Structure formats: C-alpha cells, structure tokens
Amino acid sequence: MPQITLADIKEAADRKFGPLVIDMGDGQSVTLLNPLRMPKTARTKLTALQKELDGEDATDESAEAALPKIVRLVAASKADADRLLAAVGDDLATMQEIFEEYAKATQPGEASASPTS
Numbered sequence: 001m002p003q004i005t006l007a008d009i010k011e012a013a014d015r016k017f018g019p020l021v022i023d024m025g026d027g028q029s030v031t032l033l034n035p036l037r038m039p040k041t042a043r044t045k046l047t048a049l050q051k052e053l054d055g056e057d058a059t060d061e062s063a064e065a066a067l068p069k070i071v072r073l074v075a076a077s078k079a080d081a082d083r084l085l086a087a088v089g090d091d092l093a094t095m096q097e098i099f100e101e102y103a104k105a106t107q108p109g110e111a112s113a114s115p116t117s
Contacts, residue, residue, distance in 0.1 A: 013037075019076065020105040022084065022098070030084045031076035034106045038074065046073050060092060067095045074102070 020032045035043050049066045068085055075081035088094050 017106075020102050024083065024087060028083065030080040032071075032074045032080075032102055033076055035074070036106075042073050046070060049073070063096070064090075064092055067092075067099065070099070071095075 017034045017036045019034055019037070022030045022032070024030060035046055038046070049070050052062055052066050071084055072078075072081045075084065084098075088098070
C-alpha cells in the first residue's frame with residue numbers, strides 16, 4: 001500500500017502554491033504569499049480589493065490606493081511590505097508589473113483532463 005507523509009504533502013503544496021519572491025537587488029528579498037496560503041480573512045479582503053481594480057469604475061487613482069493595500073495583505077511580513085512599498089514609491093507602472101507577475105505566479109494550475117474509457 002502506498003504511503004505518504006504529511007511533510008511530503010506540505011512540500012508538494014509549497015512547490016505548487018509557493019510564494020512569489022522578489023529579489024530587491026541588495027541581497028534582500030520580499031515574499032508575496034499565494035492567496036491559498038493566506039488566512040481566509042485576508043483572502044476575502046484580497047478578493048474585494050481585486051474587484052475594485054477590475055471594476056468598470058477602476059482608475060489610476062483607485063489602483064494607486066488599492067495596490068499598496070494588496071501588498072500589505074499578501075506580503076509575508078510587515079517588513080517585506082514596507083521594504084517593497086518604499087522601493088517602488090509612487091511608480092504605478094512598476095507596481096502594476098509586480099502584480100502582473102504575482103497574478104501569473106499565483107494562478108492555480110489547470111485541472112487535468114479525466115481519462116476516457
């Protein structure tokens with residue numbers, strides 16, 4: 001009978017649903033957590049902020065307000081959030097690029113096709 005340990009399962013989840021790690025270029029990095037690895041309350045807040053960004057009324061101003069809030073939610077620590085926000089400053093284009101990379105990195109894998117008989 002096959003046997004697997006909980007540690008094996010957690011390692012697989014880490015590989016599949018791992019964070020986005022951004023090298024800050026100064027020997028430090030910032031970690032942005034995969035939403036599936038975050039507490040439910042944080043995921044709920046993240047979903048609400050993402051809806052603000054995707055809505056018909058979304059503007060540069062709404063993105064400028066929402067993106068730092070998202071960083072604070074998804075960063076592995078307050079220090080990571082502070083470091084990233086300080087490095088980016090008011091550069092909305094850079095923040096947009098970060099979130100495009102984050103969105104790609106945290107997309108769940110496609111469901112595999114079921115075998116046909």
